C-alpha cells in the first residue's frame with residue numbers, strides 16, 4: 001500500500017513539474033489566455049435578467065471598514081429585463097463586470113443616502129455602462145441632495161467623457177448619452193418613486209441620524225417583492241414597508257464586535273478610531289435587531305448585508321450572528337459579494353453565486 005501511495009506521489013510531482021515546464025511555452029500561455037478570454041467575454045448570469053420575476057445580485061456587501069473580500073455597498077435588482085443598482089459603493093462595479101452582467105442594460109441607480117460607501121463607484125458605473133452602449137444619461141434616483149451629488153460627479157467626469165469620445169469616437173462614446181441625470185424626491189414618509197411595466201419602486205424614510213434624508217426601497221414585480229433597507233437603526237417605518245415581502249435585505253452591524261474593536265483601538269492608543277467606533281452603533285442595526293425586524297414584518301427570507309465588521313472567515317461569521325438563532329432560527333443568510341437570488345413569479349426562491 002505504502003509503495004502504491006509513494007508511486008502516486010511520484011506521478012503527482014511529475015505532473016506538477018511537467019505543468020511548470022509547460023506554462024513556460026508561449027503556445028501554452030496563448031492557449032490558456034484564449035480560453036480565459038472566451039469564458040470572460042461570454043455574457044453570463046443571464047438568469048437574472050431573463051427571469052419572469054425578480055432577481056437580486058450582491059455587488060457589494062461590505063461597509064466603510066475595509067475587507068479584501070467585499071466591495072462597499074451595492075445591491076442590483078432585476079425585473080422584466082430592467083436592471084437597477086441600489087447604491088454604488090467603491091469596488092462594486094467590478095463585481096458587476098466580473099459576473100458577466102451586461103453594463104449597457106443598467107437602467108438607473110437608486111441611492112439610499114449620500115455616505116461615501118454608497119456613492120463611491122457611481123463614476124465607474126456611469127463610464128462602464130456608457131461605453132458598453134447605454135442609450136441615455138444614467139438616471140440617479142435619490143432623496144433631496146441627489147442633485148448636488150449628480151452635478152458634482154458630472155463635473156468631476158466631464159474631462160474623462162470628452163477624452164473617451166475623442167479616443168473611441170461617437171459610435172462607442174456618444175456624448176449625448178454620457179453622464180448622469182437625476183430624479184429627486186423629498187425622502188420623508190413613503191412614496192412611489194418609480195412605476196413602469198408592472199415594476200413598482202417605493203421609497204420609505206429610515207433612521208440614520210444625523211444623516212437625513214435616508215431611505216430604503218421596496219421593489220415589487222409580478223407578485224414578488226424585495227426590500228433593501230439602506231443604512232438604518234431599527235426602524236418601525238422599515239418594518240411597515242417590508243410587510244409580507246419575500247426578501248428583506250437588511251444592513252447589519254455586529255455591535256458586540258464593534259465594542260471590542262473600540263476597546264482594542266483605545267488600548268492601542270488610537271483615540272480617534274476609538275471615538276469613531278463609539279459613534280456608529282446608534283445609527284446601524286445589530287444582526288439580532290435585523291432578525292426582529294424581519295419577524296415583525298413577516299418576510300420570507302432575511303439577508304444581511306453592509307456587514308460591519310466584515311465577517312470573512314467561519315469564526316467571524318459565527319461571532320457576527322451570535323444570538324440571531326434565538327430570534328430567527330431559519331431563513332437568515334449573510335450576503336457575500338457575487339451572491340444572487342432568483343424569485344420566479346410562480347413562487348419559490350433560489351440562491352446562486354456568480
Ligand SMILES: [Zn+2]
Pocket residue numbers: 113115208211231
Ligand atoms: Zn450611511
Ligand SMILES: [Zn+2]
Pocket residue numbers: 063064073115117118231306
Ligand atoms: Zn453605509
